[in-house]
Amino acid sequence: MLSFRAKIAFYLEDVTTAIGLTVNLLILALILLSLGIYVAQTYPLSATWQLWLRQLDWGILSLFSLEYLIRFWCAESKLGFIFNIFSILDLLSILPLFFGFFDIRFFRIFRWFRILRVIRFFGSDLSIFRIKTSDQIVFTRILLTLFSIIFVYAGLIYQIEHPINPQVYRTFFDAFYFAVVTMTTVGFGDVTPLSDGGKMVTVLMILTGVLLIPLQISTLTKQILKSGTQIDYPCPDCGLPRHDIDANFCKNCGAKLLKKPD
Incomplete structure:
Protein backbone atom coordinates (compact mmCIF):
# COMPACT_ATOMS: atom_id res chain seq x y z
CA MET A 1 0.00 0.00 0.00
CA LEU A 2 1.33 3.41 -0.97
CA SER A 3 2.27 5.84 1.75
CA PHE A 4 0.60 9.24 1.93
CA ARG A 5 3.66 10.92 0.41
CA ALA A 6 3.79 8.37 -2.41
CA LYS A 7 0.11 8.96 -3.16
CA ILE A 8 0.65 12.71 -3.39
CA ALA A 9 3.62 12.20 -5.71
CA PHE A 10 1.56 9.84 -7.86
CA TYR A 11 -1.38 12.21 -8.27
CA LEU A 12 0.92 15.11 -9.16
CA GLU A 13 2.12 13.18 -12.21
CA ASP A 14 -0.87 10.98 -13.03
CA VAL A 15 -3.55 11.85 -15.59
CA THR A 16 -5.29 8.47 -15.78
CA THR A 17 -7.25 8.63 -12.53
CA ALA A 18 -9.98 11.13 -11.70
CA ILE A 19 -7.98 12.70 -8.87
CA GLY A 20 -4.75 12.94 -10.86
CA LEU A 21 -6.55 14.36 -13.88
CA THR A 22 -8.31 16.96 -11.75
CA VAL A 23 -5.09 18.02 -10.02
CA ASN A 24 -3.15 18.38 -13.26
CA LEU A 25 -5.95 20.19 -15.07
CA LEU A 26 -6.19 22.60 -12.14
CA ILE A 27 -2.44 23.28 -12.28
CA LEU A 28 -2.64 23.80 -16.04
CA ALA A 29 -5.59 26.18 -15.65
CA LEU A 30 -3.66 28.23 -13.07
CA ILE A 31 -0.65 28.43 -15.39
CA LEU A 32 -2.78 29.67 -18.28
CA LEU A 33 -4.62 32.10 -16.01
CA SER A 34 -1.35 33.54 -14.73
CA LEU A 35 -0.14 34.02 -18.30
CA GLY A 36 -3.37 35.78 -19.15
CA ILE A 37 -2.83 38.09 -16.18
CA TYR A 38 0.67 38.96 -17.38
CA VAL A 39 -0.60 39.84 -20.82
CA ALA A 40 -3.54 41.83 -19.46
CA GLN A 41 -1.24 43.87 -17.21
CA THR A 42 0.58 45.24 -20.27
CA TYR A 43 -2.59 47.01 -21.38
CA PRO A 44 -3.95 50.28 -19.94
CA LEU A 45 -6.36 49.24 -17.21
CA SER A 46 -7.95 51.10 -14.35
CA ALA A 47 -6.21 51.13 -10.99
CA THR A 48 -8.91 48.87 -9.57
CA TRP A 49 -8.37 46.22 -12.24
CA GLN A 50 -4.60 46.44 -11.91
CA LEU A 51 -4.86 45.90 -8.15
CA TRP A 52 -7.28 43.01 -8.57
CA LEU A 53 -5.05 41.31 -11.14
CA ARG A 54 -1.96 41.84 -9.00
CA GLN A 55 -3.63 40.27 -5.97
CA LEU A 56 -4.86 37.36 -8.07
CA ASP A 57 -1.36 36.85 -9.43
CA TRP A 58 0.14 36.79 -5.93
CA GLY A 59 -2.44 34.19 -4.97
CA ILE A 60 -1.52 31.98 -7.94
CA LEU A 61 2.18 32.42 -7.21
CA SER A 62 1.57 31.34 -3.63
CA LEU A 63 -0.16 28.18 -4.86
CA PHE A 64 2.74 27.47 -7.22
CA SER A 65 5.17 27.93 -4.34
CA LEU A 66 3.16 25.45 -2.28
CA GLU A 67 3.17 23.02 -5.21
CA TYR A 68 6.96 23.34 -5.51
CA LEU A 69 7.42 22.60 -1.81
CA ILE A 70 5.10 19.59 -2.02
CA ARG A 71 6.98 18.21 -5.02
CA PHE A 72 10.24 18.72 -3.14
CA TRP A 73 8.83 16.91 -0.11
CA CYS A 74 7.63 14.01 -2.27
CA ALA A 75 10.89 13.64 -4.20
CA GLU A 76 12.96 10.62 -3.23
CA SER A 77 16.15 12.37 -4.31
CA LYS A 78 16.08 15.98 -3.13
CA LEU A 79 19.22 16.89 -5.05
CA GLY A 80 17.92 15.27 -8.20
CA PHE A 81 14.68 17.21 -7.84
CA ILE A 82 16.47 20.54 -7.46
CA PHE A 83 18.46 20.06 -10.67
CA ASN A 84 15.60 18.57 -12.67
CA ILE A 85 14.75 20.79 -15.65
CA PHE A 86 11.07 20.99 -14.71
CA SER A 87 11.94 21.87 -11.12
CA ILE A 88 14.19 24.67 -12.36
CA LEU A 89 11.34 25.98 -14.52
CA ASP A 90 9.01 25.78 -11.53
CA LEU A 91 11.49 27.71 -9.40
CA LEU A 92 11.96 30.40 -12.05
CA SER A 93 8.21 30.84 -12.26
CA ILE A 94 7.84 31.58 -8.53
CA LEU A 95 10.87 33.86 -8.10
CA PRO A 96 8.76 37.01 -8.68
CA LEU A 97 6.81 36.14 -5.53
CA PHE A 98 9.93 36.60 -3.42
CA PHE A 99 11.50 39.50 -5.33
CA GLY A 100 8.44 41.19 -6.81
CA PHE A 101 8.00 43.36 -3.75
CA PHE A 102 11.22 45.11 -4.72
CA ASP A 103 11.80 47.11 -7.86
CA ILE A 104 14.26 44.59 -9.30
CA ARG A 105 13.43 44.25 -12.97
CA PHE A 106 15.87 41.38 -13.43
CA PHE A 107 13.83 39.07 -11.21
CA ARG A 108 10.50 40.20 -12.63
CA ILE A 109 11.67 39.07 -16.07
CA PHE A 110 11.45 35.48 -14.86
CA ARG A 111 7.68 35.63 -14.75
CA TRP A 112 7.56 35.18 -18.52
CA PHE A 113 9.23 31.79 -18.18
CA ARG A 114 6.13 30.41 -16.52
CA ILE A 115 4.72 29.27 -19.86
CA LEU A 116 7.54 26.72 -20.04
CA ARG A 117 5.84 24.88 -17.18
CA VAL A 118 3.21 23.82 -19.71
CA ILE A 119 5.87 21.62 -21.33
CA ARG A 120 5.54 19.33 -18.30
CA PHE A 121 2.10 18.32 -19.58
CA PHE A 122 3.45 17.50 -23.03
CA GLY A 123 6.43 15.48 -21.89
CA SER A 124 4.90 12.05 -22.20
CA ASP A 125 1.20 11.25 -21.93
CA LEU A 126 -1.00 13.60 -23.95
CA SER A 127 -4.24 11.72 -23.35
CA ILE A 128 -5.18 14.50 -20.94
CA PHE A 129 -5.85 16.57 -24.07
CA ARG A 130 -7.38 13.66 -26.03
Whole structure:
Protein backbone atom coordinates (compact mmCIF):
# COMPACT_ATOMS: atom_id res chain seq x y z
CA MET A 1 0.00 0.00 0.00
CA LEU A 2 1.33 3.41 -0.97
CA SER A 3 2.27 5.84 1.75
CA PHE A 4 0.60 9.24 1.93
CA ARG A 5 3.66 10.92 0.41
CA ALA A 6 3.79 8.37 -2.41
CA LYS A 7 0.11 8.96 -3.16
CA ILE A 8 0.65 12.71 -3.39
CA ALA A 9 3.62 12.20 -5.71
CA PHE A 10 1.56 9.84 -7.86
CA TYR A 11 -1.38 12.21 -8.27
CA LEU A 12 0.92 15.11 -9.16
CA GLU A 13 2.12 13.18 -12.21
CA ASP A 14 -0.87 10.98 -13.03
CA VAL A 15 -3.55 11.85 -15.59
CA THR A 16 -5.29 8.47 -15.78
CA THR A 17 -7.25 8.63 -12.53
CA ALA A 18 -9.98 11.13 -11.70
CA ILE A 19 -7.98 12.70 -8.87
CA GLY A 20 -4.75 12.94 -10.86
CA LEU A 21 -6.55 14.36 -13.88
CA THR A 22 -8.31 16.96 -11.75
CA VAL A 23 -5.09 18.02 -10.02
CA ASN A 24 -3.15 18.38 -13.26
CA LEU A 25 -5.95 20.19 -15.07
CA LEU A 26 -6.19 22.60 -12.14
CA ILE A 27 -2.44 23.28 -12.28
CA LEU A 28 -2.64 23.80 -16.04
CA ALA A 29 -5.59 26.18 -15.65
CA LEU A 30 -3.66 28.23 -13.07
CA ILE A 31 -0.65 28.43 -15.39
CA LEU A 32 -2.78 29.67 -18.28
CA LEU A 33 -4.62 32.10 -16.01
CA SER A 34 -1.35 33.54 -14.73
CA LEU A 35 -0.14 34.02 -18.30
CA GLY A 36 -3.37 35.78 -19.15
CA ILE A 37 -2.83 38.09 -16.18
CA TYR A 38 0.67 38.96 -17.38
CA VAL A 39 -0.60 39.84 -20.82
CA ALA A 40 -3.54 41.83 -19.46
CA GLN A 41 -1.24 43.87 -17.21
CA THR A 42 0.58 45.24 -20.27
CA TYR A 43 -2.59 47.01 -21.38
CA PRO A 44 -3.95 50.28 -19.94
CA LEU A 45 -6.36 49.24 -17.21
CA SER A 46 -7.95 51.10 -14.35
CA ALA A 47 -6.21 51.13 -10.99
CA THR A 48 -8.91 48.87 -9.57
CA TRP A 49 -8.37 46.22 -12.24
CA GLN A 50 -4.60 46.44 -11.91
CA LEU A 51 -4.86 45.90 -8.15
CA TRP A 52 -7.28 43.01 -8.57
CA LEU A 53 -5.05 41.31 -11.14
CA ARG A 54 -1.96 41.84 -9.00
CA GLN A 55 -3.63 40.27 -5.97
CA LEU A 56 -4.86 37.36 -8.07
CA ASP A 57 -1.36 36.85 -9.43
CA TRP A 58 0.14 36.79 -5.93
CA GLY A 59 -2.44 34.19 -4.97
CA ILE A 60 -1.52 31.98 -7.94
CA LEU A 61 2.18 32.42 -7.21
CA SER A 62 1.57 31.34 -3.63
CA LEU A 63 -0.16 28.18 -4.86
CA PHE A 64 2.74 27.47 -7.22
CA SER A 65 5.17 27.93 -4.34
CA LEU A 66 3.16 25.45 -2.28
CA GLU A 67 3.17 23.02 -5.21
CA TYR A 68 6.96 23.34 -5.51
CA LEU A 69 7.42 22.60 -1.81
CA ILE A 70 5.10 19.59 -2.02
CA ARG A 71 6.98 18.21 -5.02
CA PHE A 72 10.24 18.72 -3.14
CA TRP A 73 8.83 16.91 -0.11
CA CYS A 74 7.63 14.01 -2.27
CA ALA A 75 10.89 13.64 -4.20
CA GLU A 76 12.96 10.62 -3.23
CA SER A 77 16.15 12.37 -4.31
CA LYS A 78 16.08 15.98 -3.13
CA LEU A 79 19.22 16.89 -5.05
CA GLY A 80 17.92 15.27 -8.20
CA PHE A 81 14.68 17.21 -7.84
CA ILE A 82 16.47 20.54 -7.46
CA PHE A 83 18.46 20.06 -10.67
CA ASN A 84 15.60 18.57 -12.67
CA ILE A 85 14.75 20.79 -15.65
CA PHE A 86 11.07 20.99 -14.71
CA SER A 87 11.94 21.87 -11.12
CA ILE A 88 14.19 24.67 -12.36
CA LEU A 89 11.34 25.98 -14.52
CA ASP A 90 9.01 25.78 -11.53
CA LEU A 91 11.49 27.71 -9.40
CA LEU A 92 11.96 30.40 -12.05
CA SER A 93 8.21 30.84 -12.26
CA ILE A 94 7.84 31.58 -8.53
CA LEU A 95 10.87 33.86 -8.10
CA PRO A 96 8.76 37.01 -8.68
CA LEU A 97 6.81 36.14 -5.53
CA PHE A 98 9.93 36.60 -3.42
CA PHE A 99 11.50 39.50 -5.33
CA GLY A 100 8.44 41.19 -6.81
CA PHE A 101 8.00 43.36 -3.75
CA PHE A 102 11.22 45.11 -4.72
CA ASP A 103 11.80 47.11 -7.86
CA ILE A 104 14.26 44.59 -9.30
CA ARG A 105 13.43 44.25 -12.97
CA PHE A 106 15.87 41.38 -13.43
CA PHE A 107 13.83 39.07 -11.21
CA ARG A 108 10.50 40.20 -12.63
CA ILE A 109 11.67 39.07 -16.07
CA PHE A 110 11.45 35.48 -14.86
CA ARG A 111 7.68 35.63 -14.75
CA TRP A 112 7.56 35.18 -18.52
CA PHE A 113 9.23 31.79 -18.18
CA ARG A 114 6.13 30.41 -16.52
CA ILE A 115 4.72 29.27 -19.86
CA LEU A 116 7.54 26.72 -20.04
CA ARG A 117 5.84 24.88 -17.18
CA VAL A 118 3.21 23.82 -19.71
CA ILE A 119 5.87 21.62 -21.33
CA ARG A 120 5.54 19.33 -18.30
CA PHE A 121 2.10 18.32 -19.58
CA PHE A 122 3.45 17.50 -23.03
CA GLY A 123 6.43 15.48 -21.89
CA SER A 124 4.90 12.05 -22.20
CA ASP A 125 1.20 11.25 -21.93
CA LEU A 126 -1.00 13.60 -23.95
CA SER A 127 -4.24 11.72 -23.35
CA ILE A 128 -5.18 14.50 -20.94
CA PHE A 129 -5.85 16.57 -24.07
CA ARG A 130 -7.38 13.66 -26.03
CA ILE A 131 -4.27 13.61 -28.22
CA LYS A 132 -3.32 10.01 -28.99
CA THR A 133 -2.06 9.53 -32.54
CA SER A 134 1.63 10.06 -33.26
CA ASP A 135 0.85 12.72 -35.86
CA GLN A 136 -1.20 14.71 -33.38
CA ILE A 137 1.45 14.34 -30.68
CA VAL A 138 4.30 15.54 -32.91
CA PHE A 139 2.30 18.46 -34.31
CA THR A 140 1.10 19.53 -30.86
CA ARG A 141 4.58 19.42 -29.35
CA ILE A 142 6.05 21.41 -32.24
CA LEU A 143 3.30 24.01 -32.02
CA LEU A 144 3.64 24.29 -28.26
CA THR A 145 7.43 24.53 -28.42
CA LEU A 146 7.38 27.33 -30.97
CA PHE A 147 4.63 29.25 -29.21
CA SER A 148 6.30 28.90 -25.80
CA ILE A 149 9.64 30.18 -27.06
CA ILE A 150 8.03 33.07 -28.92
CA PHE A 151 5.98 33.92 -25.82
CA VAL A 152 9.08 33.97 -23.60
CA TYR A 153 11.02 36.14 -26.03
CA ALA A 154 8.05 38.50 -26.40
CA GLY A 155 7.83 38.83 -22.63
CA LEU A 156 11.55 39.47 -22.30
CA ILE A 157 11.66 42.10 -25.02
CA TYR A 158 8.59 43.81 -23.58
CA GLN A 159 10.03 43.83 -20.07
CA ILE A 160 13.31 45.31 -21.33
CA GLU A 161 12.11 47.74 -23.99
CA HIS A 162 8.79 49.05 -22.70
CA PRO A 163 10.27 51.28 -19.96
CA ILE A 164 12.56 53.08 -22.44
CA ASN A 165 10.53 52.74 -25.64
CA PRO A 166 6.84 52.75 -24.63
CA GLN A 167 5.68 54.32 -27.91
CA VAL A 168 6.81 51.26 -29.88
CA TYR A 169 6.40 48.47 -27.33
CA ARG A 170 3.06 49.62 -26.00
CA THR A 171 1.56 46.24 -25.13
CA PHE A 172 2.47 42.57 -25.12
CA PHE A 173 1.00 42.21 -28.60
CA ASP A 174 3.59 44.62 -30.01
CA ALA A 175 6.35 42.56 -28.43
CA PHE A 176 4.77 39.32 -29.64
CA TYR A 177 4.57 40.70 -33.18
CA PHE A 178 8.24 41.69 -33.01
CA ALA A 179 9.22 38.23 -31.74
CA VAL A 180 7.36 36.45 -34.56
CA VAL A 181 8.78 38.72 -37.25
CA THR A 182 12.29 38.39 -35.85
CA MET A 183 12.32 34.63 -35.28
CA THR A 184 10.98 33.96 -38.75
CA THR A 185 13.76 36.27 -40.07
CA VAL A 186 11.20 38.39 -41.95
CA GLY A 187 12.45 41.58 -40.33
CA PHE A 188 10.12 44.35 -41.52
CA GLY A 189 12.06 46.89 -39.48
CA ASP A 190 8.98 48.75 -38.23
CA VAL A 191 9.69 47.67 -34.64
CA THR A 192 13.26 47.75 -33.35
CA PRO A 193 14.93 47.59 -29.92
CA LEU A 194 16.86 50.55 -28.51
CA SER A 195 18.60 49.15 -25.44
CA ASP A 196 21.64 46.90 -25.43
CA GLY A 197 19.65 44.28 -23.55
CA GLY A 198 16.90 44.40 -26.16
CA LYS A 199 19.43 44.04 -28.96
CA MET A 200 20.99 41.04 -27.23
CA VAL A 201 17.59 39.38 -26.88
CA THR A 202 16.96 40.11 -30.56
CA VAL A 203 20.19 38.36 -31.52
CA LEU A 204 19.12 35.34 -29.48
CA MET A 205 15.73 35.41 -31.22
CA ILE A 206 17.33 35.33 -34.65
CA LEU A 207 19.70 32.51 -33.72
CA THR A 208 16.85 30.54 -32.17
CA GLY A 209 14.69 31.04 -35.24
CA VAL A 210 17.46 30.02 -37.63
CA LEU A 211 18.22 26.87 -35.65
CA LEU A 212 14.85 25.85 -34.25
CA ILE A 213 12.29 26.46 -36.98
CA PRO A 214 14.04 24.37 -39.69
CA LEU A 215 14.55 21.60 -37.12
CA GLN A 216 10.86 21.58 -36.21
CA ILE A 217 9.82 21.60 -39.86
CA SER A 218 12.18 18.69 -40.51
CA THR A 219 10.68 16.73 -37.61
CA LEU A 220 7.16 17.37 -38.88
CA THR A 221 8.11 16.35 -42.43
CA LYS A 222 9.64 13.09 -41.20
CA GLN A 223 6.50 12.33 -39.23
CA ILE A 224 4.29 12.96 -42.26
CA LEU A 225 6.43 10.66 -44.40
CA LYS A 226 6.45 8.03 -41.67
CA SER A 227 2.67 8.15 -41.40
CA GLY A 228 2.46 7.16 -45.05
CA THR A 229 3.95 3.76 -44.18
CA GLN A 230 1.54 3.07 -41.30
CA ILE A 231 -2.00 1.73 -41.16
CA ASP A 232 -4.84 1.91 -38.66
CA TYR A 233 -4.12 -1.28 -36.78
CA PRO A 234 -4.75 -1.02 -33.02
CA CYS A 235 -2.78 -3.05 -30.51
CA PRO A 236 -5.04 -5.51 -28.63
CA ASP A 237 -3.23 -4.79 -25.34
CA CYS A 238 -2.36 -1.08 -25.09
CA GLY A 239 -4.61 0.22 -27.88
CA LEU A 240 -1.91 2.05 -29.86
CA PRO A 241 -3.95 2.89 -32.99
CA ARG A 242 -1.32 2.83 -35.79
CA HIS A 243 1.57 0.55 -36.68
CA ASP A 244 3.99 0.04 -39.54
CA ILE A 245 2.61 -2.09 -42.34
CA ASP A 246 5.15 -4.88 -41.72
CA ALA A 247 4.97 -4.76 -37.90
CA ASN A 248 4.33 -8.02 -36.04
CA PHE A 249 4.66 -6.62 -32.52
CA CYS A 250 3.44 -3.41 -30.92
CA LYS A 251 6.21 -0.83 -30.72
CA ASN A 252 4.70 0.57 -27.53
CA CYS A 253 4.09 -2.48 -25.32
CA GLY A 254 5.65 -5.32 -27.33
CA ALA A 255 2.44 -7.34 -27.56
CA LYS A 256 2.00 -9.61 -30.57
CA LEU A 257 -0.29 -8.06 -33.14
CA LEU A 258 -3.23 -9.98 -34.49
CA LYS A 259 -3.74 -10.69 -38.17
CA LYS A 260 -3.58 -7.45 -40.11
CA PRO A 261 -6.67 -6.27 -41.92
CA ASP A 262 -6.64 -6.64 -45.70
